[in-house]
Amino acid sequence: MSTAHTHEHHEAPKxxxxxxxxxxxxxxxxxxxxxxxxxxxVGGAMAMVIRLELFQPGxxxxxxxxxxxxxxxxxxxxxxxxxxPAFVGLANWMIPLMIGAPxxxxxxxxxxxxxILPFAFAMLLSTxxxxxGGPAGGWTLYPPLSLQSGNSFAFVIxxxxxxGISSIMGAINVIATILNxxxxxxxxxxxxxxxxxxxxxxxxxxxxxPVLAGxxxxxxxxxxxxxxxFNAAGGGDPVMFQHIxxxxxxxxxxxxxxxxxxxxxxxxxxxxxxxxxxxxxxxYASASIAFLSFIVWAHxxxxxxxxxxxELFFMYATMxxxxxxxxxxxxxxxxxxxxxxxxxxxxxxxLGFVVLxxxxxxxxxxxxxxxxxxxxxxxxxxxxHFHYVLVTGAVFAIMAGAYYWLPKWTGxxxxxxxGKFHFWWSAxxxxxxxxxxxxxxxxxxxxxxxxxxxxxxxxxxxxxIGGFAFGVGQLLFVxxxxxxxxxxxxxxxxxxxxxxxxxxxVPSPAPHHTFDTPPELDDSQxxxxxxx
Amino acid sequence: xxxxxxxxxxxxxADTQQAANRRLIRRLxxxxxxxxxxxxxxxxxxxxxxxxxxxxxxxxxxxNEEANAQALVGDERWVTVTFDANVDVKLxxxxxxxxxxxxxxxxxxxxxxYLAVNTTDQSIVGQAVPSVAPGEASLYFNKTxxxxxxxxxxxxxxxxxxxxxxxxxxELPHDINTLTLxxxxxxxxxxxxxxxxxxxxxxxxxxxxxxxxxHTGP
Numbered sequence: 001m002s003t004a005h006t007h008e009h010h011e012a013p014k015x016x017x018x019x020x021x022x023x024x025x026x027x028x029x030x031x032x033x034x035x036x037x038x039x040x041x042v043g044g045a046m047a048m049v050i051r052l053e054l055f056q057p058g059x060x061x062x063x064x065x066x067x068x069x070x071x072x073x074x075x076x077x078x079x080x081x082x083x084x085p086a087f088v089g090l091a092n093w094m095i096p097l098m099i100g101a102p103x104x105x106x107x108x109x110x111x112x113x114x115x116i117l118p119f120a121f122a123m124l125l126s127t128x129x130x131x132x133g134g135p136a137g138g139w140t141l142y143p144p145l146s147l148q149s150g151n152s153f154a155f156v157i158x159x160x161x162x163x164g165i166s167s168i169m170g171a172i173n174v175i176a177t178i179l180n181x182x183x184x185x186x187x188x189x190x191x192x193x194x195x196x197x198x199x200x201x202x203x204x205x206x207x208x209x210p211v212l213a214g215x216x217x218x219x220x221x222x223x224x225x226x227x228x229x230f231n232a233a234g235g236g237d238p239v240m241f242q243h244i245x246x247x248x249x250x251x252x253x254x255x256x257x258x259x260x261x262x263x264x265x266x267x268x269x270x271x272x273x274x275x276x277x278x279x280x281x282x283x284y285a286s287a288s289i290a291f292l293s294f295i296v297w298a299h300x301x302x303x304x305x306x307x308x309x310x311e312l313f314f315m316y317a318t319m320x321x322x323x324x325x326x327x328x329x330x331x332x333x334x335x336x337x338x339x340x341x342x343x344x345x346x347x348x349x350x351l352g353f354v355v356l357x358x359x360x361x362x363x364x365x366x367x368x369x370x371x372x373x374x375x376x377x378x379x380x381x382x383x384x385h386f387h388y389v390l391v392t393g394a395v396f397a398i399m400a401g402a403y404y405w406l407p408k409w410t411g412x413x414x415x416x417x418x419g420k421f422h423f424w425w426s427a428x429x430x431x432x433x434x435x436x437x438x439x440x441x442x443x444x445x446x447x448x449x450x451x452x453x454x455x456x457x458x459x460x461x462x463x464x465i466g467g468f469a470f471g472v473g474q475l476l477f478v479x480x481x482x483x484x485x486x487x488x489x490x491x492x493x494x495x496x497x498x499x500x501x502x503x504x505x506v507p508s509p510a511p512h513h514t515f516d517t518p519p520e521l522d523d524s525q526x527x528x529x530x531x532x
Numbered sequence: 533x534x535x536x537x538x539x540x541x542x543x544x545x546a547d548t549q550q551a552a553n554r555r556l557i558r559r560l561x562x563x564x565x566x567x568x569x570x571x572x573x574x575x576x577x578x579x580x581x582x583x584x585x586x587x588x589x590x591x592x593x594x595x596n597e598e599a600n601a602q603a604l605v606g607d608e609r610w611v612t613v614t615f616d617a618n619v620d621v622k623l624x625x626x627x628x629x630x631x632x633x634x635x636x637x638x639x640x641x642x643x644x645x646y647l648a649v650n651t652t653d654q655s656i657v658g659q660a661v662p663s664v665a666p667g668e669a670s671l672y673f674n675k676t677x678x679x680x681x682x683x684x685x686x687x688x689x690x691x692x693x694x695x696x697x698x699x700x701x702x703e704l705p706h707d708i709n710t711l712t713l714x715x716x717x718x719x720x721x722x723x724x725x726x727x728x729x730x731x732x733x734x735x736x737x738x739x740x741x742x743x744x745x746x747h748t749g750p
Contacts, residue, residue, distance in 0.1 A: 180549055233716075237578070305665060307666075
């Protein structure tokens, strides 16, 4: 495998081949980000179908079976198609630039790990048009329900296998890049936090994606080859699937939030014009969150009938996660304390993240309380919780990162007025969309049901209105991105006054090849320079 | 962590970096494969864990002698046992307990009956899978006789009384006062097919439906 480019400088090749055969980390990063944006729109369209059906009680627009396919597909597309590829795209673009490396460590594998994804999602989405339809038993694929799916289920499982292979290859690449490709002097504790959180995320991916692959393989053999891993009639146990799945599933939750922590930890210091408060504690907090994520899985399944001791263990372990997460929130707030803050769009999204993600964190703590969870389990309260941490958490952080680095990627400044409008529109409507769902859940409305009793009608209508408005607002984001790619005010190398880090030492747009010779590190240029 | 980039010669640097990358990839791939295996290893681990803790709700089997031994140490303590019956959608049987709930003296062998009815015109083989809730109690719930110990064959339209003899261990924790014994009957597809094939061999002049109807049972 070719690693460091010591050969002569050349410009980007032209035409379609540039994208199909690319081994350039910037091109592949762009592909990942555009793919993620496309999937965000596809998954969003599915969410619109869900909110449309739930606009009023009764069955109005879609068949219940199709509704169930929409909830399942919306989750799979958003998790594996939108959020995860967006983070991998950001990693591809930014990690080499941030650590002064010429490219990713394994550029050809990089090409593979991206190009698997369009095929995986073509296969996943094509099940919607097959006999038996797409998966409809929820994205968690719990047996015995998921084992009653049609034959198209095999395609779903194969698609998940492909997504897993893509993620694992991406993760191996990130680890090899960070451990082997850093510029001289870029010690581990000088790395930007985005690099740190991605390093930890990559280890999580390698640890748990294979477990998911194992779990869905067992589903596959149970469904098609007469094994009985999860089939009680043959001596298996369906609850075991939930254990295996959440052993993957909980670290997966942190896979989707740790890089977001990293992005926000880059942006807040830049616009507060102060170094990040408590850099080392941020690193240790991320690592402890990653460790804890392996020992809390059963809090997703308190109601399966665990002994009291088990429930207490998983409850307390879950609550302990609030400590390192709290450290992070306090550090972000302390970074802003007495800073010379300005509120450009990336900063607005980062601040929105800090506030709204914290709300999602608190509802997570409520869910962690075993006696309360029996009431909340599988209600809209859970839906509200994970949308606060994933939409106003992960997605807001990705938006923040996109606005922050768009000038570096495209060489143009985006339209600040439109960006700010996009933020405020999103921040208001996302709360109209998801906040009422807390009340719906507390009142007992179950999730994944196309119809509901009339007492839930008002809050559902409010939530749906919020959903439509939030959804339309994201088309504005697409418009802003396309407009910025096409043109706009020229961006300087250091596009933001307070921005630090090696990525701002190269011109905007970043040339096709950067850091062919390792950069000289200058502490005043680094976000986290100097001793610790 | 070594920084390979500190090597002054660029081509050496590329070589050492490639070697380092290869080493790292190899290690990470090993981790990936091990974790894939770990997913499957969770299956036996889970079963062992459940057998020790009783979490799976599997009930135990004891001999009459063992049951009598438990009876000797039993004191005056009563618990409620409720009985539950389910039939998998693929099995066209009716299945229900005669008694929905019983007061049971701890440490005393107790007998109750379930009724199973084959509602079709074919003989069918079924297998009942028991489960006790709460899971912790399953460690203290043992049976000397149960229809779930073996496959059950019901002829066309046949109904059968099926006894369960069980004993609740006096060691049952004192915070457990109610136990639920639940059975789910599943179709044994292979055994049923075999049964019908068997019928054909013995009654070659009859069609399959007649064969099942006239079959006198094992």
